[in-house]
Amino acid sequence: MTDRKPALNVKLTKSVEALLREVSAAAPGEQIVYGSTDTGLRRELRELAWDIYEAGTVLLVQKRNASNGFDYVMIRTAKPMAPHLSATIAKIACA
Numbered sequence: 001m002t003d004r005k006p007a008l009n010v011k012l013t014k015s016v017e018a019l020l021r022e023v024s025a026a027a028p029g030e031q032i033v034y035g036s037t038d039t040g041l042r043r044e045l046r047e048l049a050w051d052i053y054e055a056g057t058v059l060l061v062q063k064r065n066a067s068n069g070f071d072y073v074m075i076r077t078a079k080p081m082a083p084h085l086s087a088t089i090a091k092i093a094c095a
Contacts, residue, residue, distance in 0.1 A: 010051065013044055016048055019032070019049075021092070023085075024081055024086075028078040029075065031073050031075050032073065032074045032075075032076070033072065034072055034073070038065065053074075055084075056077060057081055058074040058077060059075040060072070060074060
């Protein structure tokens with residue numbers, strides 16, 4: 001049994017690519033808002049956030065915002081990007 005994670009199953013839209021770049025460039029502890037109850041949360045970003053969380057690269061939290069709704073926030077951990085995420089980021093950079 002292997003612990004390898006397959007390639008991302010998320011469609012590589014511009015918003016997914018931008019979020020991957022932002023997470024890979026973030027310093028440990030940096031917070032990234034990827035959706036809110038005010039503007040909505042795109043399905044592909046939610047799925048990507050969960051995949052990155054499962055890899056240990058971010059923590060996922062909800063924070064109350066000024067309009068009394070919630071922001072969906074990733075907090076970057078010190079753990080390096082998982083190989084399947086790094087490979088996807090490299091593929092985006094070459095495109």
